[in-house]
Amino acid sequence: MLEKRKTWNEALLLPIFLLLLVSVWVQYQAAVLDGNFVRPIVIKQLFFCALAFGALLAARHFSFAFLMKFSPLWYGLSLGVMLLLHWYYDAAMFELTGTKRWLRIGPLTLQPSEMMKIAFILMLVYITINYEQRTPIRTWQSDGRYMLKSFLIALPTFLLMFMQRDFGTSLVFICIMLALFIVSGVDKRILISLAGLLAVLGGCLLLFVFTEWGREILKALHFKEYQLNRVEAWVDPLKYQDSISFQQVRSMLAVATGGFAGKAGEAAWVYVPVRESDMIFTVIAETFGFVGSASVLFLYFYLFYQMLRTGMQTNKRAYLYFSVGLVFSLLFQTVENVGAAIGLLPLTGIPLPFLSQGGTSLITGCFGLGIVLGMEKSGPKSCSSFDPKIKRIN
Secondary structure (H helix, E strand, O other), X not given: OEOOOOOOOHXXXXXXXXXXXXXXXXXXXXXXXXOXXXXXXXXXXXXXXXXXXXXXXXXXXXXXXXXXXXXXXXXXXXXXXXXXXXXXXXXXXXXXXXXXXXXXXXXXXXXXXXXXXXXXXXXXXXXXXXXXXXOOEEOHHHHHHHHHHHHHHHHXXXXXXXXXXXXXXXXXXHHHHHHHHHHOOOOHHHHHHHHHHHHHHHHHHHXXXXXXXXXXXXXXXXXXXXXXXXXXXXXXHHHHOOOOOXXXXXXXXXXXXXXXXXXXXXXXXXXXXXXXXXOHHHHHHHHHHHHHHHHHHHHHHHHHHHHHHHHHHOOOXXXXXXHHHHHHHHXXXXXXXXXXHOOOOOOOOOOOOOOOOOHHHHHHHHHHHHHHHOOOOOOOXXXXXXXXXXXXXX
């Protein structure tokens, strides 16, 4: 279950540590800009960072074989926790957002969908490795059955996300699945067909949003009015800058006024709603401009590079698959959050990993990074039984 690690991966640990430091600063700066009491917010963020770093250190010592062996159990438990939202959701957040995403247990508030991400990746890796073990010669038909099985096992997650009205996080799970399908070598004909299907569905969704009859269909499918408005505001934000696109337009203004190197100390600051969470990137862009924004983005991509490099160096396919799933989960969230802040993508409520307010996201993200940090290098002959040789018949 637990293993003693002999070495530290300093190249991977460095960007994690720096992002935790940046998270404390951006929450402090967001509190200052919004005129909130700074001390309790900083103490709370420091506490979350300490818990997150503790989760990272604990996860580093878990045996990956143990995590893989019991991945169906972790997945089932995560589904159970998500199901609790039907009864024990945070009433205050439900009144504010109309969604049941936060679990209230006494004084604690948790977001189960964040915890599900790690269990979801482990479960998909478990399915993929078992498929590769049992299919030494792969065909497009066997790949199709593998994908169908993956979709069926993932279906309860998507149903629960639908019940929570959390469309943004559902996209993260879809991104994880597609990344694993690609890296595991699913037949390109199936992937091209799937890409075409997703393009058609995306086009139909846009058509529905901009037609009266289409909006009625989407409302019948329990899409909220504010979710449809976000897409409409994204297409022409300035047209609705005083109503449905107010938040995104203010975000774009904040980013623009940061300029190349940020604002001077006496300059007026742009008001941005929910600055500490969905729009945390505006704090960096407005304070330190293009230089600061580019530096933080470089830190993210350096982290993703080190995660992929770590998975590849283990010479174990299961380790690589987990690293890829986690990287694309974090990458999608980063691209969507930053893209929404600068007006390139519609708002979905997806947080910026490690920097946005929220302890559940920070702790579970660091737990996943701890699993990657615990992966040790292997020689070319030390592949585990996870890693069968794969042959394909086209």
